[in-house]
Amino acid sequence: MHPPTRRIQRVFPIYPTYLLLEFDTGEYRIADFSAEVERGGKLFEPLKQWAFFRQVQVDEDQISIVWPNGLDVDPGVLYVESKPITIRQLMES
Incomplete structure (x- = not known):
């Protein structure tokens, strides 16, 4: 039996390549996306631009x-x- 999937409630982009994720557990x-952004590729290349990176959203489910390019x-x-x-820790940083 697999553990239940954790759901993401909210996401907050943090410059330049970090995401603060709030899970349904509270x-x-x-999450550090610097390695993925550096590696690039069709879906990750747009994340190099902060204007695009910060468009991340929680999906409709x-x-x-x-992200707007379909990367999930x-x-x-x-x-x-x-x-x-x-x-x-967030308050102190």
Whole structure:
């Protein structure tokens, strides 16, 4: 049996290539997209531009995130690859 999929409730882009993710558990996590942006490729190349990167949104099913070019990222991958952060840590940074 697979663990339940965590849903992303809100996403906040942070310059230049970070995302603050709020999961349905109430947990906040930081995802670093610098490696993906640096690697480029058809879908990741536009993320090099901050004006495009910051257009990230939670998809209509409130499961994951999506950019206008159709790039979406599995919430399970986002959860595993991101790091937990507390509100206190956010306030101090």
